[in-house]
Structures are given as structure tokens and as C-alpha cells.
Amino acid sequence: MNIDMIRAAARRIEGHVHHTPLLSSYGLDAIAGRKVLVKAEALQITGSFKARGGWAAVSALPAEIRQRGVIAFSSGNHAQGVARAAKEHGISAVIVMPSDAPIAKIEGTKGLGAEVVLYDRVNEDRDTIGAQLAAERGLTLIKPFDEPEVIAGQGTVGLEIAAQAAEYGVTEADVLVCCGGGGLTSGIALALEAEAPGLRARPVEPAGFDDVARSLISGQIERNASASGSICDAVITISPGQLTFPIMQRLCGPGLVVTDAEARAAMRAAFRHLRVVLEPGGAVALAAALFHPETVGGPAVIAVASGGNVDPGLFADVLAEKD
Amino acid sequence: MNIDMIRAAARRIEGHVHHTPLLSSYGLDAIAGRKVLVKAEALQITGSFKARGGWAAVSALPAEIRQRGVIAFSSGNHAQGVARAAKEHGISAVIVMPSDAPIAKIEGTKGLGAEVVLYDRVNEDRDTIGAQLAAERGLTLIKPFDEPEVIAGQGTVGLEIAAQAAEYGVTEADVLVCCGGGGLTSGIALALEAEAPGLRARPVEPAGFDDVARSLISGQIERNASASGSICDAVITISPGQLTFPIMQRLCGPGLVVTDAEARAAMRAAFRHLRVVLEPGGAVALAAALFHPETVGGPAVIAVASGGNVDPGLFADVLAEKD
Numbered sequence: 015m016n017i018d019m020i021r022a023a024a025r026r027i028e029g030h031v032h033h034t035p036l037l038s039s040y041g042l043d044a045i046a047g048r049k050v051l052v053k054a055e056a057l058q059i060t061g062s063f064k065a066r067g068g069w070a071a072v073s074a075l076p077a078e079i080r081q082r083g084v085i086a087f088s089s090g091n092h093a094q095g096v097a098r099a100a101k102e103h104g105i106s107a108v109i110v111m112p113s114d115a116p117i118a119k120i121e122g123t124k125g126l127g128a129e130v131v132l133y134d135r136v137n138e139d140r141d142t143i144g145a146q147l148a149a150e151r152g153l154t155l156i157k158p159f160d161e162p163e164v165i166a167g168q169g170t171v172g173l174e175i176a177a178q179a180a181e182y183g184v185t186e187a188d189v190l191v192c193c194g195g196g197g198l199t200s201g202i203a204l205a206l207e208a209e210a211p212g213l214r215a216r217p218v219e220p221a222g223f224d225d226v227a228r229s230l231i232s233g234q235i236e237r238n239a240s241a242s243g244s245i246c247d248a249v250i251t252i253s254p255g256q257l258t259f260p261i262m263q264r265l266c267g268p269g270l271v272v273t274d275a276e277a278r279a280a281m282r283a284a285f286r287h288l289r290v291v292l293e294p295g296g297a298v299a300l301a302a303a304l305f306h307p308e309t310v311g312g313p314a315v316i317a318v319a320s321g322g323n324v325d326p327g328l329f330a331d332v333l334a335e336k337d
Numbered sequence: 338m339n340i341d342m343i344r345a346a347a348r349r350i351e352g353h354v355h356h357t358p359l360l361s362s363y364g365l366d367a368i369a370g371r372k373v374l375v376k377a378e379a380l381q382i383t384g385s386f387k388a389r390g391g392w393a394a395v396s397a398l399p400a401e402i403r404q405r406g407v408i409a410f411s412s413g414n415h416a417q418g419v420a421r422a423a424k425e426h427g428i429s430a431v432i433v434m435p436s437d438a439p440i441a442k443i444e445g446t447k448g449l450g451a452e453v454v455l456y457d458r459v460n461e462d463r464d465t466i467g468a469q470l471a472a473e474r475g476l477t478l479i480k481p482f483d484e485p486e487v488i489a490g491q492g493t494v495g496l497e498i499a500a501q502a503a504e505y506g507v508t509e510a511d512v513l514v515c516c517g518g519g520g521l522t523s524g525i526a527l528a529l530e531a532e533a534p535g536l537r538a539r540p541v542e543p544a545g546f547d548d549v550a551r552s553l554i555s556g557q558i559e560r561n562a563s564a565s566g567s568i569c570d571a572v573i574t575i576s577p578g579q580l581t582f583p584i585m586q587r588l589c590g591p592g593l594v595v596t597d598a599e600a601r602a603a604m605r606a607a608f609r610h611l612r613v614v615l616e617p618g619g620a621v622a623l624a625a626a627l628f629h630p631e632t633v634g635g636p637a638v639i640a641v642a643s644g645g646n647v648d649p650g651l652f653a654d655v656l657a658e659k660d
Contacts, residue, residue: 029504032358032360033358034358035355035356035357035358035380037355037380038382039382040382040421040448040449041445041448044448054380056612057358057360057377057380057611057612057613059361059362059363061612098363118609122364125363125364125367126363181352282649285614285649285652286441286649288380289379289380289384289613289614289615289645289646290380290612290613290614291608291612291613291614292612322612323612326605326608326609326656326657327656327657329608329653329656330652330653330656330657333649333650333652333653334649334650334653
């Protein structure tokens with residue numbers, strides 16, 4: 015896993031995913047007390063950065079293996095990223111999703127032509143379901159984060175941040191990243207190490223699901239007590255990956271933790287000041303930038319707004335809350 | 338008024354406004370039955386393309402005149418564009434706004450440091466109020482659309498569309514533009530004439546406020562019966578401008594008209610498929626692309642999503658409606 019793989023992934027995805035903008039606004043600067051630059055991956059095709067890793071992984075498969083199809087486990091954003099890459103490569107995709115995933119994500123995945131297999135989180139084992147399907151049909155599993163080509167694809171976000179931050183004159187800053195298993199965070203960290211060493215990636219997680227922050231402190235992989243119980247479904251994982259954790263340990267600054275209420279307030283701020291729709295899990299990095307400014311140094315901060323696949327009912331509820 | 342003024346405006350605004358993305362999504366393509374490319378000016382600093390015209394006009398003033406300050410009449414987006422340009426030039430701005438303008442726009446304008454003077458649309462005459470203030474303080478009026486430097490600034494949207502559409506391989510298409518007085522539409526039309534002659538600008542207006550569409554048919558400036566009565570406040574004007582109409586007459590294709598309900602449905606589609614927040618007036622071009630496909634030719638259509646300054650209560654109401 016190295017910068018050359020990220021650069022190779024960037025060449026493969028070119029023309030197939032959006033270069034997303036690095037946005038700024040006076041309103042966000044006023045809340046945070048410093049310049050806030052937002053990498054708007056919610057505007058990415060399929061609604062999250064996962065389109066990058068999905069394309070990078072599917073396009074890296076040998077043709078004869080790829081044509082048998084792929085399979086993925088996902089609560090939604092990785093599902094859509096893989097489904098979309100499969101669709102454009104003309105191959106089949108099976109996505110195993112929990113039956114309580116957001117409707118927007120289930121519908122989005124089906125809309126991309128994938129076969130969606132729902133399972134009950136409590137009573138069924140997704141690995142058993144997936145292994146059986148993969149064996150029967152010769153499908154290749156695309157893991158959501160602990161897979162080199164996926165990390166390489168997500169790392170292309172870091173290449174873009176390095177170039178775009180320089181246009182703003184920002185070369186020294188913390189880069190706050192919404193973090194589940196660490197694919198995006200570790201990929202960005204590797205890209206920044208090579209392209210913008212004054213920018214430092216830091217994972218941001220929801221309170222109660224801060225496995226990465228705790229792992230960075232203890233120096234070993236820590237686990238969360240639960241796999242559910244936050245509205246930030248996109249960034250809930252049990253623990254960082256075997257591949258992603260060593261990269262984060264070597265390159266990342268300390269983790270940050272935000273509450274669900276702070277994530278919701280960041281969704282409102284992005285609505286008002288950026289006109290960008292964020293899902294809760296895609297808003298945790300912006301929440302840290304806005305509401306925990308004391309934990310960030312320097313005159314500017316960069317936040318990755320990683321996804322925006324949110325059900326309209328939840329979004330309306332969030333808008334109705336008072337700041 | 339010519340392409341050289343637009344290119345000069347592009348040089349002046351460079352680094353001061355965002356290059357906004359030209360977005361696509363499978364979901365929008367499926368609704369429209371063709372490729373839909375959306376120029377997301379709602380992501381522009383201040384939330385609309387008006388930041389371009391405001392900057393272009395303020396930066397074009399001679400320094401000794403500029404330093405006395407500027408004044409503008411606006412229901413909101415032009416207000417924020419001018420206020421922001423004034424703030425960054427270190428000069429004062431007075432904005433005369435109707436008291437029933439969206440709260441998001443009044444607050445946004447104040448937040449940019451402008452002095453906001455509210456007036457009653459029914460009982461007060463804004464021109465009288467504005468003329469008195471301008472005379473007392475030596476302020477320069479920045480008109481919202483019928484002003485060459487403002488048209489030049491808005492025309493920079495067209496320069497970007499020409500380059501970005503070519504990256505998608507789209508060189509022949511209708512470019513649907515949310516149209517009030519015609520500053521954006523005429524500026525884009527001039528830019529496309531020079532840079533992408535296979536792209537044709539077409540104005541889109543709300544039903545009952547289709548002064549531009551009717552003017553293009555009759556060949557003379559037509560007026561609307563009313564100045565209010567649509568939720569699309571950003572694109573409600575009495576008639577096209579003396580400068581903008583001849584440009585549109587020479588270069589634009591026939592106008593299109595959408596209902597308020599179609600604008601609201603386009604807001605939902607942009608929420609779901611692009612993760613971009615649009616205000617009603619900023620959604621009319623996308624509404625035409627999605628819901629009047631029979632009036633557009635060719636395999637691709639480009640829609641300018643011109644603004645996203647919308648009150649959260651209205652946005653939540655729109656999300657709650659069923660398609």
C-alpha cells in the first residue's frame with residue numbers, strides 16, 4: 015500500500031468520478047473561528063466517496079475474474095460505489111445489506127442495477143450469506159475498507175485536497191475525515207504524506223463508536239461495544255482494519271469525537287452555508303471543525319464531507335431543530 | 338456588451354468565486370430520458386451565481402467612486418452578491434430589500450456586513466428610497482441585471498459550462514437557464530456563442546411570470562401582470578431588460594415555462610440525486626429538463642441550478658411532498 019497505487023487509481027478513475035469542489039463560506043468560518051474548507055464528497059456520483067474505491071477495486075481486477083461479477087457487504091454507500099462500478103464495467107453485482115439500512119441507500123443501490131440481498135442484523139450472519147453466494151456464482155468480494163485497491167481509490171480524495179488547498183494558500187492544516195473502518199482516512203493520509211506534508215489527516219467518529227481514536231491512543235486495535243445505536247450509520251464499524259490501522263498510526267493526528275446532536279447541527283450548517291446535503295455520518299468531520307475548534311490548531315481547517323445519502327424524512331427532522 | 342468583457346470579468350473574479358462543478362447522476366438521467374448535466378451555482382459563494390456579477394461590477398468601478406460605497410435593490414441573491422463583493426473590497430454596501438424576502442436571504446445579506454434597508458412592497462417605492470440614500474451618501478447603484486459588467490460576470494458561468502460540457506463529450510445541447518431579468522441567460526448566451534456554438538441557451542421561467550418567453554415570441558419586451566405570486570422569488574421580474582432582451586433575442590432558443598409544483602419536484606430530485614440544496618427559483622431550469630423533456634432535443638441537456646438560498650421550513654415542506 016503506497017502512494018504509487020493511489021496515483022494509479024487516480025488515473026483509472028479519471029473521467030469516471032467527479033472532481034469534487036473544496037468549498038468555503040463566511041458562515042462556517044464565523045462559527046469555527048477560522049477558515050473552514052469543505053471537501054464536498056457528498057456531491058460525488060452515487061453520493062459519497064465510495065464511488066472512488068469501488069471503481070478502483072473493480073477496475074483493478076483481471077478481466078476474466080471481473081466478468082464473473084462482484085459481491086459486497088454494505089449498509090449503503092460502499093454498496094452504491096461497487097454497484098455503480100459494476101454497472102459501468104458491464105458486470106453483475108450482488109450487495110448484501112442490512113434490512114434496516116436507510117431506504118435512500120437501498121433504493122439507490124437497486125437503481126444502479128445491483129441485486130440487493132437483505133439480511134436481519136440480529137438473527138442472520140451476513141458473512142455466511144455472502145460466502146455462499148460468492149461460492150455458488152464465482153463472485154469476487156470487494157471489501158469496504160481493508161483492501162489495498164479500495165484504500166487507493168479513497169486516497170484520490172487526498173490528492174485533490176492537496177492541490178485544491180494550495181489554491182487557497184493553505185499548506186498547513188488539520189484535515190478532518192469522517193472515519194469508519196479507516197479506508198478514506200488512511201488513503202487520504204498516504205496521499206497527503208506525499209503531496210502536502212503540512213496537511214495532517216485526523217479521524218472523526220461518533221461518540222460511543224470511537225474505536226479508531228482509542229486505537230490510536232492505545233497503539234493497538236480497539237473494538238466498539240456495539241455495532242449500532244448512532245444515526246451516523248455510514249461510519250459505524252466495530253474496529254479499524256488490519257491494513258488501515260498501521261497507516262493511520264504512522265500518519266494521523268489524534269482522533270476527534272462528536273455527538274449525534276453535533277452531527278445534526280453540522281448538517282444544518284452545510285444546508286444553510288454550503289447548500290450541500292449531508293448524511294449524519296458524512297457530517298461528523300464538519301461537526302468537529304465547527305464545534306470542537308479548540309482541538310484543532312492553525313488559521314485554517316479542512317473537513318471532508320464524505321456522503322449525502324439521507325432519507326428526506328430524517329433530513330426534514332434535522333432542519334426543524336433549533337440551533 | 339461582448340465576449341471580451343466576459344473574459345475580462347473572468348480574470349477579475351478568478352480566485353474570488355468558486356468554479357462550480359457540472360454534476361451528473363443516473364437518477365436524473367432516468368427521469369429525463371437523456372443525459373442531464375447540472376451546473377451547480379447553488380454551491381457558489383453566497384449561494385448563487387450573483388456573486389459573479391456582484392464582483393465583476395464592483396471590481397470594475399474606478400477606485401475613487403467605489404470607495405464611496407454601493408447600493409443595490411434585491412429580494413436576496415443579488416443583495417448577497419453585491420454585499421460580499423463590497424465586503425472584500427473594503428467598502429460599504431446598502432441593500433434595499435422587500436420586507437417579505439426569505440429570511441435566509443435577509444440574514445445572509447446582514448451576515449456579509451451590508452446595511453439592509455427593508456421596505457414595504459405595497460406601500461413604499463423602493464426607487465425613491467434608494468435614490469435618496471444614493472444621493473445623500475454618494476453611493477453607486479449596482480443594478481441586478483441590466484448592467485454590462487453584471488452581465489459580463491454572470492457570463493463567466495457560460496465560459497465554465499463550455500469547458501466542462503466538452504469534458505463530458507457534450508458539444509451540442511440546449512442549456513436551460515433560470516431566468517428573471519435575463520442577466521444570467523444573456524451572459525451565458527454570449528459566452529456560448531464564442532466558446533461552444535453548439536450549445537444554445539434557453540430561458541426557463543415560472544408559469545404566470547413568463548415575460549421573457551413571451552417577449553421572445555412577440556419580438557418586443559412584454560410585461561408580467563404581477564410582481565408576486567410564485568414561490569420562485571429569485572426569478573420574478575416584471576420584464577426583461579433593455580440590454581438583456583436584444584442579446585436573448587439574437588442568441589437564445591425558445592423559452593420554457595414550469596409550474597411551482599414542478600420546481601418543488603426538481604428541488605426534491607436535486608436533494609436526492611445530487612445532494613444539492615436548491616431554492617425554488619434556482620430549480621426551474623432543472624424542472625424543465627426533468628419534466629418537459631419533449632421540448633428539448635438531443636441526447637443531453639444542461640441545466641443551470643442558479644441558487645440555493647432557501648428557508649429550512651420551506652425546504653422541509655418540499656421534502657415532505659410525494660412525487
